[in-house]
Amino acid sequence: MIETLRGKVAISGIGNTKRWNAPGRTPFDQLQEAAILALEDCGLGLKDVDGLYCAVSSSGLPVLNVAERLGLNVRHADGTMVGGASFLFHIQSAVSALVTGQCDVALICYGSNQLSAGGKLVSMPDPQPYEAPYKPRYPISSYALAAARHMHAYGTTRANLADVALSARAWANLNPDAFARGPLSRDEILASRMVSDPLTKADCCLVTDGGAALVLTRAERARDLKSEPVYILGTGVAVSHRQIASMPDLTTTAAVQSGQRAYAMAGLGPDDVDHVMVYDAFTITTLMLLEDLGFCAKGEGGAFVSSGAIAPGGSLPVNTNGGGLSCNHPGMYGLFTIVEAVEQLRGTAGARQTPGAEIALAHANGGVLSSQATAILGSAGAL
Amino acid sequence: MSADARFDGPGPDAVWQAALAEGRFLIQSCRACGSHRFPPGLVCTQCGSAELVFVEASGRGVVYSTTTVREREGSYDVSLVELDEGPRVMSRVEGLPAEAVVIGMRVRARIVDEAEPVLVFDPEGAS
Numbered sequence: 001m002i003e004t005l006r007g008k009v010a011i012s013g014i015g016n017t018k019r020w021n022a023p024g025r026t027p028f029d030q031l032q033e034a035a036i037l038a039l040e041d042c043g044l045g046l047k048d049v050d051g052l053y054c055a056v057s058s059s060g061l062p063v064l065n066v067a068e069r070l071g072l073n074v075r076h077a078d079g080t081m082v083g084g085a086s087f088l089f090h091i092q093s094a095v096s097a098l099v100t101g102q103c104d105v106a107l108i109c110y111g112s113n114q115l116s117a118g119g120k121l122v123s124m125p126d127p128q129p130y131e132a133p134y135k136p137r138y139p140i141s142s143y144a145l146a147a148a149r150h151m152h153a154y155g156t157t158r159a160n161l162a163d164v165a166l167s168a169r170a171w172a173n174l175n176p177d178a179f180a181r182g183p184l185s186r187d188e189i190l191a192s193r194m195v196s197d198p199l200t201k202a203d204c205c206l207v208t209d210g211g212a213a214l215v216l217t218r219a220e221r222a223r224d225l226k227s228e229p230v231y232i233l234g235t236g237v238a239v240s241h242r243q244i245a246s247m248p249d250l251t252t253t254a255a256v257q258s259g260q261r262a263y264a265m266a267g268l269g270p271d272d273v274d275h276v277m278v279y280d281a282f283t284i285t286t287l288m289l290l291e292d293l294g295f296c297a298k299g300e301g302g303a304f305v306s307s308g309a310i311a312p313g314g315s316l317p318v319n320t321n322g323g324g325l326s327c328n329h330p331g332m333y334g335l336f337t338i339v340e341a342v343e344q345l346r347g348t349a350g351a352r353q354t355p356g357a358e359i360a361l362a363h364a365n366g367g368v369l370s371s372q373a374t375a376i377l378g379s380a381g382a383l
Numbered sequence: 384m385s386a387d388a389r390f391d392g393p394g395p396d397a398v399w400q401a402a403l404a405e406g407r408f409l410i411q412s413c414r415a416c417g418s419h420r421f422p423p424g425l426v427c428t429q430c431g432s433a434e435l436v437f438v439e440a441s442g443r444g445v446v447y448s449t450t451t452v453r454e455r456e457g458s459y460d461v462s463l464v465e466l467d468e469g470p471r472v473m474s475r476v477e478g479l480p481a482e483a484v485v486i487g488m489r490v491r492a493r494i495v496d497e498a499e500p501v502l503v504f505d506p507e508g509a510s
Contacts, residue, residue: 129396130422131473133501136461137452144450145463152448152486196461197451197482243422245463245473250448 010222010229013042013215020208023116030211031111038213043226051103053090076103083366084332088373111211112330142244142368144196147284149250160302162189164283167311172322174352210330234376236261255292255372262374270294277337334364395423421470442492451481
């Protein structure tokens with residue numbers, strides 16, 4: 001049943017504000033601009049939108065706020081909030097709604113002013129009374145605990161983690177729209193200020209503003225629209241815990257499950273994938289997700305990234321925009337993994353283009369390795 | 384009132400907190416499958432039954448993972464302790480520098496009074 005959804009829905013339009021430091025703009029300003037850009041990209045208008053999917057860190061009622069601002073009359077909506085992976089959960093929801101006719105044009109959108117509003121992570125109130133007395137830095141200490149356990153279990157080193165950041169910067173240097181560009185050495189990363197052992201400031205993603213949006217339609221309609229469609233071949237989601245103490249195994253995420261679900265729907269495996277985007281909130285995240293999605297064996301992520309495999313010129317192009325570590329990270333980054341994958345499949349990624357990319361995998365993580373969502377996308381050649 | 388009597392009385396978080404204030408560390412045990420859960424809840428996350436009872440925790444466990452949080456005012460430990468009963472708890476290992484806490488270290492629970500009672504751990508064998 002699930003495999004019959006393969007290729008039935010396409011991403012028709014993408015929007016990216018590329019305003020990483022934009023004082024005077026609210027999260028909803030960024031979101032609205034991205035929505036306008038995504039609709040213009042495919043030649044549709046706001047009056048065509050009848051499905052709305054959004055989540056923001058600054059509001060518990062995102063669908064109401066966005067529908068009012070954009071003047072939308074929606075007949076399907078989903079404001080699922082599972083952190084940075086929310087938007088890939090929204091994609092799965094929108095695919096079902098489009099295929100069953102519950103909507104015809106789905107708008108998925110996000111905006112943030114995390115940097116210009118003060119540089120602090122804006123989080124929805126979500127008290128954790130069994131963690132609070134111990135004052136973990138949220139969310140980095142949770143990721144640090146996972147990194148420490150991965151090092152203990154598999155001999156992963158801080159140099160391996162540094163090589164993730166190094167690779168991200170090398171890709172960012174090929175992307176004129178990346179926020180953090182310029183030379184960066186492994187020694188500089190290793191000498192960066194320790195925040196929560198073993199993670200330093202250089203192991204952490206950027207803090208930026210930004211907005212992104214997607215327009216999804218059924219595939220047959222997508223073929224008549226302005227931009228080249230990118231087809232949704234597979235999706236999968238999974239959740240495993242809220243607090244890091246409740247994560248079943250700190251070295252393995254629920255991306256194993258979300259990945260298997262997406263591969264099954266697409267009828268593909270890791271060897272078929274030309275281009276990869278994984279949510280790199282921290283260097284350890286990239287490493288663990290590459291293992292869990294089957295691009296290397298469990299425990300071999302460190303050796304894999306330090307071999308140069310994911311850097312420009314390597315065997316597997318990963319996070320080619322520069323990722324959350326060097327391109328942008330406006331609070332919740334998930335949607336930007338899709339935007340870059342679409343650019344690559346359209347062949348519009350300039351100096352960082354993966355030659356002949358037909359199949360891309362985009363994966364987002366949310367909370368503290370808590371929610372995982374995978375999308376496998378393809379150009380017309382992949383259908 | 385026709386509420387289900389099985390769920391009468393204070394909720395599991397309140398029961399746990401009240402016991403901690405009396406110097407007792409409780410966890411829940413499942414009557415159906417025998418596994419334990421923490422933090423407290425209404426169902427067994429292993430088998431799905433709602434037949435949980437509070438029992439005294441052994442208070443013994445092992446450091447599953449650990450991080451030193453670096454703040455301007457000083458560094459401190461945040462650890463995950465895997466209890467001998469199975470569940471993991473976030474806590475702090477005391478009695479040694481934060482950097483000296485290592486994965487695999489045997490630890491034992493103690494309740495300290497801060498703004499409210501807090502569960503911490505000491506290395507096994509420490510006086």
